[in-house]
Amino acid sequence: MRDHRRRQLERALDSEALWPLMVGFSALYLAFFVGYPVIYNLIMSVQHVTLGNIRFLVRPFVGLDNYAKLVADPLFAMVVQNTLLFVVGNVALQFLGGLALALFFQQPFPGASFFRGLILAGWILPPLVIGAVWKWLLASDNGIINYALHGLGLTSGPVYWLSDPATSLIGVTMANVWFGVPFNMILLSAGLAGVPRDIYEAAALDGAGPLRRFFAITLPLLRPTIYALLALSTIYTMRAFDLIWTMTHGGPVDSSNIFPVWAYRLSFELFDFGGGAAVSTMMLVVVFIVALIYVRSVRAEQLS
Structure with a gap:
């Protein structure tokens, strides 16, 4: 039955x-x-939205005034620069770290599965938790990183990672790279698993060394995975908010302020909901362009 x-x-x-x-x-x-x-x-x-009229759908139409105000704001250039540095730095370092770990764990050794799972455990944690942990690690007085750097003789005194405008963006980038590397590792590991082993064996018999095999076999066959990974990493990094807000609130002096943080501040601290929506729309356009580049790259790869 x-x-x-x-x-x-x-x-x-x-x-x-x-x-x-x-x-x-x-x-x-x-x-x-x-x-x-x-x-x-x-x-x-494209509307003038305040606390008084936010509950209504029909509100005063202002056209592109919200966008014009944002571009004219002296903070705009700094936020664009911070966002660009944050995204490029994170995408590049996460990819390189993920690729190194994927290649490392491709080699069989005792405990490989355990250590791979241990690394992935950090990616499962919420960004708020990651931000809180890294805020403690980067603390100027009793942070482990400052203690280690001083013990190795690399610094003569504490580095104010999150309270110094010169280093705050570096601090949040370090935390976000650590958070994103496991995601890169798992996708690249999946791509590496799909590369036929007999190709490496044939190349080794022909006398190709490890570097030659990597650049002639691994990277070309990983290209579709790399395209997808770079697109996803860019999109995920563009919307990073929780971690930065936990660690620095975008400060000090807006030195770690990027587009998602600026949108939040405009909407929920200054109650400029139209400006916050305009910043979010700018982010949406950037994400759309990244997705379009990815789709075109994959299509060109399939046609070639």
């Missing part, structure tokens, strides 16, 4: 009549949880 019901359920799920229903539910989900917030944010970015 139970097997009969299971077979009936499997036939019902395999029925083509269910596909429109499943696609319809998926479309409704995306429309409500993705489409509506995006459209609402776009509308709000």
